[in-house]
Amino acid sequence: AMIIFLAIKLVTGRVRKAVEEWEHADPESAFILHLIERFPRLEQAREIRSLPVRFALILIPLIAILIPLGQAFMRLQKEISRQRQENVIRREVTDIWQQHFQQRSNGVLRSTIDTLTVAEKDGALDIRMRVFDDETYGAGEKSEFVNLIASRLARSPDSIRLRLTEIPTASVLTSLRKTEKESSQPSLSELHADLSQRIDGALRGIELPVGARLVGREVVTGATGKLRLNVVYLCDTNIEGDARASLIGDIRTRLDDPTTEVSLERIPTDIGYIDFVRRSSSIPVLGLLQLDFVGRVMKQSPGLSLVVSLPSSSREATSVQNERFEAVIGHLESRWQISANRISRSAESGEERTRLRVQLTGSVGTPSPQ
Numbered sequence: 001a002m003i004i005f006l007a008i009k010l011v012t013g014r015v016r017k018a019v020e021e022w023e024h025a026d027p028e029s030a031f032i033l034h035l036i037e038r039f040p041r042l043e044q045a046r047e048i049r050s051l052p053v054r055f056a057l058i059l060i061p062l063i064a065i066l067i068p069l070g071q072a073f074m075r076l077q078k079e080i081s082r083q084r085q086e087n088v089i090r091r092e093v094t095d096i097w098q099q100h101f102q103q104r105s106n107g108v109l110r111s112t113i114d115t116l117t118v119a120e121k122d123g124a125l126d127i128r129m130r131v132f133d134d135e136t137y138g139a140g141e142k143s144e145f146v147n148l149i150a151s152r153l154a155r156s157p158d159s160i161r162l163r164l165t166e167i168p169t170a171s172v173l174t175s176l177r178k179t180e181k182e183s184s185q186p187s188l189s190e191l192h193a194d195l196s197q198r199i200d201g202a203l204r205g206i207e208l209p210v211g212a213r214l215v216g217r218e219v220v221t222g223a224t225g226k227l228r229l230n231v232v233y234l235c236d237t238n239i240e241g242d243a244r245a246s247l248i249g250d251i252r253t254r255l256d257d258p259t260t261e262v263s264l265e266r267i268p269t270d271i272g273y274i275d276f277v278r279r280s281s282s283i284p285v286l287g288l289l290q291l292d293f294v295g296r297v298m299k300q301s302p303g304l305s306l307v308v309s310l311p312s313s314s315r316e317a318t319s320v321q322n323e324r325f326e327a328v329i330g331h332l333e334s335r336w337q338i339s340a341n342r343i344s345r346s347a348e349s350g351e352e353r354t355r356l357r358v359q360l361t362g363s364v365g366t367p368s369p370q
Helices: 002-007 013-025 027-037 040-046 051-100 139-153 170-183 188-203 241-255 285-300 318-336
Strands: 111-121 124-133 160-168 213-221 227-235 261-268 270-275 305-311 343-348 355-361
Touching (some): 013 027, 188 241, 227 241, 270 285, 285 318, 305 318
Parallel strands (some): 305 343
Antiparallel strands (some): 213 227
């Protein structure tokens, strides 16, 4: 409007005179003029009444406002351009995925795109995808996808960063849960074998005191889940004191379970004597109890053998001693199924009494379970 006023030369003396007459005749304008006359500075400002000056006073703040508005407009243009470019890239990426990776070779749908975002960061194209699929994509397929995108966009594959998030569909999750359930429930025999292997590995190579040999072990598990391990060893004397505490601590360390209850059970090397009635080969009651103990131990520990010591200076006939030895073998074979080749005899000098000495000997490697 001001430009039009300047074009038609509205700032003439006649127009100004008409305006002044109107100002003094109009009540509201007269009131304003009277108010301005009371303040000299307002009267001075009123003198700036030429149209070009007024035009300049309005144009200056408009130009000042135009600078940030122009900057905002440039940013808006850049944002629109970026959005257009990202839309183009997004369409290209979606098209490549749908053509080459969305379906299997037989045409069955393999995956669907849930979300897709693209962004330029530090000169690289960052692509983030989330898909629902029935079969996971391998590293080779992902690399091929990146190469196809780089070829379509005329970029280097190194400048493209792909972040693919795969979400299994409901059918896949059901199958996985079924597989995990089947694989997470080992059989009782598998659990027993795993526990036995773990315990045998811990006991293998363990250092026992001099004269002691590992024979077997017995494992007990209760409802509380605490493991109780009874270690059987062959020795003339009991393992006591610091040696016992050190051995139990070593076993717990090897099992990596400080709560394991470890007990030590000794099998004596020398069982004792069997007193026979003179000139008789019948085994007495106490002798039967001793042989039953020997038979139970030898049955539980196949690595042990029995030595029956006969007095070499006995006054009894050799046939009686032979009969007694055969009686010992017969009892162990019939009652405990101990093979005769695990039983041997030896002569013991310096003994006049008619009795047998029973000893357990043998080397044991891996402890036998009980």
